[in-house]
Amino acid sequence: MSEALRDKAAIVGIGTSKFGRHLPESQLALAAQAFKAALADAGLERGDIDGLSIHIGWPLGVDYDQVAQAFGLEIDFVNQAWTHGRFVTGSLQTAAMAVACGMARVVACVNVLSFTRERDILGGPHDFEGYRETGGTHAETPHYGLTAPAGGAALAMQRYMALYGATGAELAAVPVALRAHARLNPKAVMRKPMSVADHQASRMVVDPLRLFDCCIVSDGAAVVLVTAAERARDLGQRPVYIAGMQGMAAGRNEFIFAPPGLGINQQSGPRPASAAARDLAVYRSAGIPREAIQGLYTYDAFSPLVLFVLERFGFCAPGEAAAFVQEGRIGPGGALPVNTSGGLLSEAHVAGWNSLCEMVRQLRGEAGTRQIADARALQWATAWGDSVILRN
Amino acid sequence: MGAYEKPTPRINPDNARFWESAHEGVLRLPRCGDCAAWHWPPGPICPACFSERIGWEEAQGHGTxxxxxxxxxxxxxxxxxxxxxxVAQIxxxxxxxLTADIVECPADKLRVGLPVEIVFDRVTETLTLPRFRPRRG
Known part of the structure; x- marks a missing residue:
């Protein structure tokens, strides 16, 4: 990855709607709450927005043309990807590239998910994506009843447990840590205390994943505004710079919910003994070493994804993540806090944008009781190998 | 038989031979005519050597x-x-x-590495699903 885009773009505004379950507002209404909040945060007017980057489209979210029409925008740059969590990083990266190269002045990443209203599209007969066969998009194989994304995460975790001897009780440390973060976040949907025993008592959904290993089904919106670094310095907020980026990996050795070499779908060959050079590009891109990362933020739709991203980016060796996450290491005040607002597992499922907003709050020093002391560099990274490092 | 309400495979030119063969009770998989690599999922080009000489050959029907x-x-x-x-990957x-379901196997016998063999289950007049069971003998 080139260093050409280092610190060339910045996040200058963030906004969220209320988060909850069975919210009465439409997707557009939630998006409008977040959009107005982001403009106010940045000190910008809606006329300043000339780009849109979206990856959660209709019917779960909103499409770019609905947003432009409903909010009265005049847009000159659009990026819209699949309605898929996997494109969260690409959506932000495309916004950064657009403003850095002058294709747009300010790009709004508009993200809204009304999971409770659109419940029937998740893994059921109305989930068009669930009909894709022969191992995609998350190993769905509909004629055998594997129709939901959780199935792919379960297949990967089952093999991981067999290879490394990890247990479901060890995996519990992930949702328990994220709940501990959420308990410090008044906005989080799930704030009841959770213990390992609570996790172990929750019902099995898709073995070995229990209910508390699966993200919450919630409604909410988050908007992130991205502009070029020189413009960012003239705005009201302390800029949060996009220091480094690396793209998503794809190929026969990749499966969306498993590190390379685990042996899911057609992944072949042994797992590498340490992180691959391509997965360390983001640190070179940012000029910030992994050792300087003070918090990790990731797409935690299912708790095994947290283990896999830790191994993929070399925070621990293959097979060691289940031990690594014990004893509060990723929880509040831990050596490597993960998803400090509670993530998809406890705050809300806003496709990871809730966690990206939290990174910005942390780097501005606005995270209150959750604040990482003297936060200077935080990393967004996913189990499928893409990443963004933010700094202040 | 009654109406079959589960999703059925979407047949296309790349995978048709697999489903036709299964309906005949035979497991056939794509194999490259140049480099001899077996591959899955079915596609128009060998992902190993990029050849377009894709053939279909009978597979042994067992694995782990x-x-x-x-x-x-x-x-x-x-x-x-x-x-x-x-549901398992075999x-x-x-x-x-391959991803398929496992039949004739109590849940406490499931494990990574379990030897399995294919069985063919005719579920409609036009569709036979391959399934796997613990290998016998």
Missing amino acids: VSTWTVVHQDWFPAFKADIPYT ELAEGVR
């Missing part, structure tokens, strides 16, 4: 469970009566992995 899950959630109404049911002797 490389991973598995038991589904307890009724995401899909047509599968509700089957809960809990087992690493075939030819080296590729």
